[in-house]
Amino acid sequence: MSDSPRSLKVAIIGGGMFFDDIIGQTFKDFIRGGIAGSLNSIGMSHLAPAVANVGIDVCAIGTRSQSSGTAGRIVDWFATDFPGQTMEACYGDAVWNDILANHKPDVLFVATPDNVHTQPILDALDAGVDVITEKPLCLKTSEADAIIAKAKDAGRIVACDMHKRYDPFVREMMLKAPEQYGTINRVRAVLEEPLEVSTEIFAWAEESNPFAYVGCHWLDVVHHYMDVKPVSVFATGQKNLLLNWDKHHVEIAKRRDVDPSTFKRQGSINTWDSIDVAVTYDNGMRGDxxxxxxxxxxxxxxxxQEIELYGIYGRGMVDQQDRGYREAIIGDxxxxxxxxxxxxxRHKxxxxxxxxxGKASIAAGLLAIIRRRILGESMETLHxxxxxxxxxxxxxQxxxxxxxxxxxxxxxFSAGRGTPATALLTESGFDLVGAS
Structure with a gap:
């Protein structure tokens, strides 16, 4: 841990799917050595000397349910590497309010379910705290507008962990696309999560959907690198497996030769199996x-996961399964x-x-906060x-x-009328077209 007087106090709420593998381990690395060593992955290594002695301390971990013991387990996990660090496990339905009041962090990292991002972000901004949130930012345009306005008024950072824009394979393709592929006619992007996400890991799957949860990654890549604006949206979805999970989990258990009673969720799960979205952009390009x-x-x-660009002079594709690292292991x-x-x-x-x-995206948000809060740079500089x-x-939107x-x-479709609906995006939200 750094003894530098220049430091950031970070509080984290949520301890879900990627906490131990990415979020928690990233903050362990930052506690140990700061963020300077991670800046080359985001093209900011020239700022390493200016931030090299900025310490990162995690003061609190908050989760909703004390019965799960998640926050306490995380505190114990951090203590194995940093036995002298003071970190508190906090619990409650609005645990961030207690953390903001009692620990007064500089940064709140929001890793709560998709539908529980907005209020912690707004409350943190009211408390003068900068924010890094897991994706998606939120689920409603009105909430996004409220966050953007409050962050501007407060002069504070709200960064979103959109790590796909830092994938070196994707970044390489997107940066060379205009010159190499010419005008892009179409983008095709796929991101499919394992069944355990919706049936075992996320109790809140019914409050979100697979497009909101992971489709936002490819949207961010396309919008960020191609500087396009969406104008209309068409979408269809399927509800075959999860809506009938009370029946299908038994068949899946039979196929795997396991006891169906071992499945965490056994009743119907009222959410989408899959969603297919077609976006038309202001330059005529289509994104699927x-x-x-x-x-x-x-x-x-x-x-x-894969993304493919179709241009008038060429095309490019990044497919995770084609990156060249495969294993065959007995039992796996x-x-x-x-x-x-x-x-x-694992160091000696x-x-x-x-x-x-995954780490680079968090470093990008923290660097912006350090530049604003400690180095005194303007919000315009950080744009x-x-x-x-x-x-x-x-x-x-x-x-x-x-x-x-x-x-x-x-x-x-269920009423035999096909799929007539589409959405025309407006300044304030969207208008449904073709829907009776």
Whole structure:
């Protein structure tokens, strides 16, 4: 831990899916050595000398339920590496309010469920605290507008962990696309999460959907690198497996030769299996985004993700399963790995450190906060150096519109009327077209 008088106190709320692998381990690395060593991955290594002695301390971890013991487990986990650090486990339905009042952090890291991002962000801004939030920023355009306005009025950072824009494979393709591929006619993007996400890991799956949860990543990549604005949205979705999970989990258990009573969720789960979204942009380009969270556990990768650009002079594609790292292990089968996201190094001295674009995205947000809070730079100077709340506004608008359109088309299809609905995006939100 740094003894530098220049330091940031960070509080974290939420301890979900990627906490130990990415979020928690990233902050362990930052406590140990600061963020300077991570800046080359975001193209900011020239600022390393200016921030090298800025210490990062995590003062509190908050989760909702004390019965789960998640926050306490995380505190104990941090203590194995930093026994002298003072860190408190906090619990409550609005745990961030107690943390903001009692610990007075400089930064609140929001890793709560998709539908519980907005209020912690707004309350943190009211308390003069900068924010890094997991994606998506929020689920409604009105909430995004409230966050953006409050961050501007407060002169505070709200950064969103959109790590796909830092994937070196994706970044390489997107940066060379205009010169190499010419005018882009179409983007095709796929991101499919494992079935356990919607049935075992996330109790809140019914409050979100697979497009909001992971489709936002590809939206961010396309909007950030191609500087396009969405104008209309068409979407359809499927509700076959999860809505009938009370029946299908028994068949899946039978196929895997396991006891169905071992499944965490056994009743119907009222959410989408998958959503397919077509976005038309202001330059005429079309983006096709295909997302689900029912990919079988037997699939070779942790996720299935790919993005392809079709231009008038050429095309490019990044496919996670084609990056060249495969293993075949007895009992686990053939698997592809992606250390570019969260690779691990075990040093001879014993401590673990991670690298990759999962860590890079968090570093980008923290760097912006350090430059604003400690180095005294203006908000204008920091524009476009990290995934800002303002950069997420169009993404949230597409997410909200797609959810409404998919629901209308699902109702129409079930009634034998096809899929007539689409959304025209407006300044304030969207208008549904073709829906009765």
């Amino acid at each position: 985004y295909n997302n689900n969270w029912i990919n079988p556990a037997e699939f070779e990768g942790a996720v299935n 089968g053939s698997r592809t790995r992606n250390p570019s996201f969260g690779g691990r190094i 001295g014993g401590h673990l450190e991670i690298f990759g674009y 476009d150096t990290y995934p800002t709340a303002a950069s997420q506004r169009d993404i949230v 597409v997410i909200e519109a797609a959810s409404a359109v998919a629901e209308k088309n699902y109702e129409a």
